Amino acid sequence: MSDSLKVALLGCGVVGSQVVRLLHEQADDLEARIGRRLELAGVAVRRPNRHPDVPADLLTADASGLVERDDIDIVVEVVGGIEPVRSLLLNALNRGKSVVSANKALLAEDGATLYEAASANGVDLYYEAAVAGAIPLLRPLRESLAGDRITRVLGIVNGTTNFILSRMDATGAGFDEALAEATSLGYAEADPTADVDGFDAAAKAAILAGLAFHTRVTIADVFREGISAVTANDITSARAMGCTVKLLAICERAGDSVSVRVHPAMIPRNHPLAGVGDAFNAVFVEAEAAGSLMFYGRGAGGSPTASAVLGDLVAVARNRVNGGGGTRESAYAALRIVPMGEVTTRYHVALDVADRPGVLATVAGAFSDHGVSIQTVRQEGRGDAATLVLVTHSAPDAALSETVDYLSGLDIIRRAASVMRVEGMDAD
């Protein structure tokens, strides 16, 4: 039998320990599928004495030394963060090793540099696990839809925020209460900033948009709004119009420009994404020829993420065995990324208003003056409890937000009780 392929693992936490387990349990199957045996040749961790489940002779605190070992064929990285991981992976690629990574932050920050090194060295760079955990998504975008034109990607790609919003919807809880529940159940980290403020989803949006549109997109190109300002009132407002609130990653193509954004939005309850509850992920893809597709599954967790890592590992190992590897960035289209103000969106606006004649005319006039047309308007309550609820037609986001700003300054408006974008409703 030919020599085994030697794998170095960087990181052995929730995901890494599952990678170790699967490499061991599935060894025979993996060998049959690849044509060579995969051998775990080293595991770099911060504290080698904290990993009793990994054979001691494999553990090392010296990640650099492990990556530089001549016998290593493939480096699997499940550490996360930008440095020192970027340097380690560049070193690996430049030494002719293929890389499998689950590192969304690094890919979204500086994927181009990694791609360049992979391409220059004729080796592979795979990262299915970086977006939506176990859900096969990047490979379908990059390969299955390679003969089609993707026009839109609409996804729930962060399980923590989806859990929080699902709880707010189900129980009427406010954000803080739902976050506390998520934390106590282990769905949210002690510092929930990356999830709650949308950084995690924004990194994934950048990766998805880059693959979908063959255009280099980094996290800096992504408009980002988190969910910490979503109120129980927003959820109630959404419900009143047959919607629920989700944190969406939205990548859209319009002509030769694209937009990439992450923000909470109201979507109709009959939209397939509306039913995606708890910490599940789902991504809707629209392509010109294929029509609408949806991918659904577990977006996080050690075992599901490890499944995606192993799938990539088999692919790069097969390329080692059969030839044909060498991942190149596909950014030939270089489409223009438009700023958020130019993106076409729709708003739901609930305004607590003074109940006197002419209020509706003033509000309608303000939208009209900003070039925004109104689809529906209704008044709720009377007197000091009067609220105007409006849903606009599509308009540039800047015009919509300027209208709301303008209205908020008027003394007939007591308060903008809820302002949120609306997605997934029929085109208007």
Place this chain on the structure above:
Amino acid sequence: MSDSLKVALLGCGVVGSQVVRLLHEQADDLEARIGRRLELAGVAVRRPNRHPDVPADLLTADASGLVERDDIDIVVEVVGGIEPVRSLLLNALNRGKSVVSANKALLAEDGATLYEAASANGVDLYYEAAVAGAIPLLRPLRESLAGDRITRVLGIVNGTTNFILSRMDATGAGFDEALAEATSLGYAEADPTADVDGFDAAAKAAILAGLAFHTRVTIADVFREGISAVTANDITSARAMGCTVKLLAICERAGDSVSVRVHPAMIPRNHPLAGVGDAFNAVFVEAEAAGSLMFYGRGAGGSPTASAVLGDLVAVARNRVNGGGGTRESAYAALRIVPMGEVTTRYHVALDVADRPGVLATVAGAFSDHGVSIQTVRQEGRGDAATLVLVTHSAPDAALSETVDYLSGLDIIRRAASVMRVEGMDAD
């Protein structure tokens, strides 16, 4: 610039004409994604004078001659059926051409022969379009989940029957009426046998099972029951227990054996597959590490199917350019395929019974005598309209069907009003 890659197209009907369109419209994008230009070099059709949209100099009635042309790199087949297509594709593979096919019948009947030829000649055999049209499914099974162990595939893979069953559910129509509507709307062919009797779904089930379980599965291994015996009464019975009726393709692994079957089944209305309406397809996949995944989209139609064909075309073209092609069958596991009688299922049984003392005891005793335990039983109506409705726990399918046969012969049973398997309920 290097020479273009030359593509021969066999068949130019609903799918083929869309392949021609996309090859033309997306030519520049395809070239950028592949690194070489794709050139449509010939189109074989039965009647060349019937295709005004294809340049006349590309059309030929001589498929054999086209496949044998030395300048052809890739053969795309959208004809369907076993012969003469098998001979044509074998000839192509043996002459070193890669093949992209949408031919589920051929792959399910004799995929092994095609694989052997592809492998022997180091060329590719791709067929994503053969199952579930535009939905990326085979590539995720074969590649994304290659490091995992798939335990179950549960799919709605035939749009015609899904449309018919959805109409029966929505309108209370009987099978014949719903079929007539499907025919008039173009969802069913003039001869609907292949769809209605489950042959189409069975071919797809064989392909899915083969990839999921790394085991050679042909359509002859698939237990098959169509939907023509599904009655409005079955739909009503399903509704009474919170279920709907779907034609399911079910591939299951239990230990070191697998089962593959297609039959109508009741599934709970809150199961994600229950909401898949009209002619849409969706496939649920369960894997040990990944957990539950679902893929959803358009399973048929010229444009969606062509999208899948083009995705494969880009993949095999990339392999031509970069090396690394050479598709091999992955059937190393060679798991035992168990006959239907041994498969564990659950039954819903509605029996019109004589309303006299001891009927329930007799019925319950018959199930017990066959080793089947009952989960729920209720009586509907009284006197001559009395019906016993039972749902069993899991048991070997043979025991269940023998019980029903036995009961049908008793004079206290006036009629087995509805007998149907139940899937997707919580394990028992």
